[in-house]
Amino acid sequence: MPTTPPSAGPSSVSRLGPWHWLVFVVGVMPVLAYAFSPRVGDLELYFRSARALLAGATPNQDFRFEYPPYALLWFVPAAWLRDTEPGFVRVFGLQLVVLDAFIKWVLLTEGARLWGRAWRSMVPCLAYSVTTWVASVYYLKRYDLIPAALTLAALLAVSRRRDVLAGLALAVGVVTKLYPLVLVPLLVVVCWKRGxxxxxxxxxxxGLAPLLALSTVWPWWGFASFHVNRGLQVESLAASLVWAAHHLGWVQGVIWLKAPAAYELHGTVAENAKGVMRWLWVLGTLCMTALGAWAARHRPTEHVGDLARLALVPLLAFIILNPVLSPQFLTWVIGLAALSLLSGSPTVPLLILAAGLMSRGTFIGPGYRVGSGVVQTLLILTRNGFLLTAGFLMLREVWRARVFCAQEARLALAPGASALPPLPAARSS
Known part of the structure; x- marks a missing residue:
């Protein structure tokens, strides 16, 4: 069970030293350079959607918008300031750099709170920085960094007992990208426990109140129909297994093709795999969300590193079991993984960060457009294997804590019985 060492109390909060600031600057500068690069990616869609809204068009009525409603509102300021796509790319890129800097600042300050100016206080930020440099092609040319920063802000606010701010940040994150919804039970249990x-x-x-006003002028719920009809994305766990079987000659009729929002596998085998994975995704995510909430009820949750670690329980299930697994989904968890290096075993965070690094290889070469070759397929399989392993390790960690809590409860009810010794501290002073 993670416990905060004596040196991590409020009296030991350390200011960032010169080396911390050097790590911060070195971590942000490459991101700033790439954010201003002319590479467009999905930013073209963001620009067109925001300009259409500014011109008076209604999303999901006059044009299709495939994301939750607050996402479009994040695109509007850059589109309003710059009416050309290159200008939008630069301004929106600056928005993302600010959020990236916020995450890296949190990693450094939380490391300093725990370990002062020791070198290991900088390890989470360094690990995250290296991952974001390599993953910049999807980290900075998609908008997933926005809900990722909001999620981290919500966990940080809860750890600081600023629960109104936590609820606001989480609600905005949900209506920006939807996936933070699986963290609502976790925060509900934490706040219920403390009253x-x-x-x-x-x-x-x-955070949800503006949806009432939007509902009167904008059928924002129309985005869901687009995602219900999506196929089996090529980077997903099931798709990687089907495509590997295709390479081995075990299955026939598997087709790799360009869909409206991604590359997908089609054919009888792929359709059957998609049906199975949808059920596994729903049931697995619900079970892991409930398990994460239960763990929050019985484990210390005052340190943001502990909260980040528990947040990985439902998020890993949501990602790895999803029949739609885009590389940018790793943006949702790499910041939490880096923060989890402050709490417990480093194995799970390192597996997730390694998966984030490997996701960059998905886009190398022409294989992504016509069907990945053997090497690229092995890379995707390895990436998915790392995520699946991380999920199982988190499940085992929470299960072991459940067993310990059950034993402790039985001993507490036994007359004259001594309490079990506490689990070893996960963070040392």
Whole structure:
């Protein structure tokens, strides 16, 4: 069970030293350079959608918008300031750099709170920085960094007992990308346990309130129909297994083709795999969300590293079991993984960060457009294997904590029995 060492108390909060600031600058500068690069990626879609909204068009009525409604509102400022695509790319890129800097600042300050100016206080930020440099092709040319920063802000706010702010950040994250919804039960349990559920609920209500106004002029719920009809994305766990079987000659009739939003596998085998994975995804995510909430009820959750670690329980299930697994989904968890280096075993965070690094290889060469070759298929399989292993390790970690809590409860009820010794501290002073 993670416990904060004596040196991690409020009296030991350390200011960032010169080496921390050097790591911060070195971590952000390459990101700034790539954010201003002319590479467009999905930013073209963001620009066109925002300009259409500014021209008076209604999303999902006059034009298709495939994301939750707040996502479009994040695109509007850059499109309003710059009416050309190159200008939009630069301004929106600057927005993402600010959020990237926020995440790296959190990693450094939390490391300093725990370990002062020791070198290991900089390890989470360094690990995250290297991953973001390599992953910049999807890290900075998609908008997933926005909900990732909001999610981290919500966990940080809860750890600081600013529960209204936590609820607000989480609600905005949900209506920006939807996936933070699986973290709502976790935060509800944490705040219920400390008696501040009302404050969290107020923050959630404030974040969701604008949806009432939007609903009168914008059928924003139309984005869901687009995703219901999506196929088996080539980077998903099931697709990587089907495509590997195709390479081995075990299955026939598997087709790799360009769909409206991604590359997908089609054919009888792929359709059957998609059907199975959809059920596994829903059931697995629900079970892991419930397990993460249960763990929050029985484990320390005051340190943001502990919260980040528990957040990985439902998020890993949501990602690896998803029949749609885009490389940018790793943006959702690499920041939490780096933060989890402050709490517990480093194995799970390192597996996730390694998966983030490997996702860059998905786009190398022409194989992504016509069907990945053997080497690229092995890379995708390895990446997915790392994520699946990380998920199993988190499941085992939470299960072992459950067994320990059950034993502790039985001993507490036994008259005259001594308490079990605490689990070893996961963070040392």
């Amino acid at each position: 501040t559920l009302g404050r969290l609920s107020l923050g959630l209500a404030l």
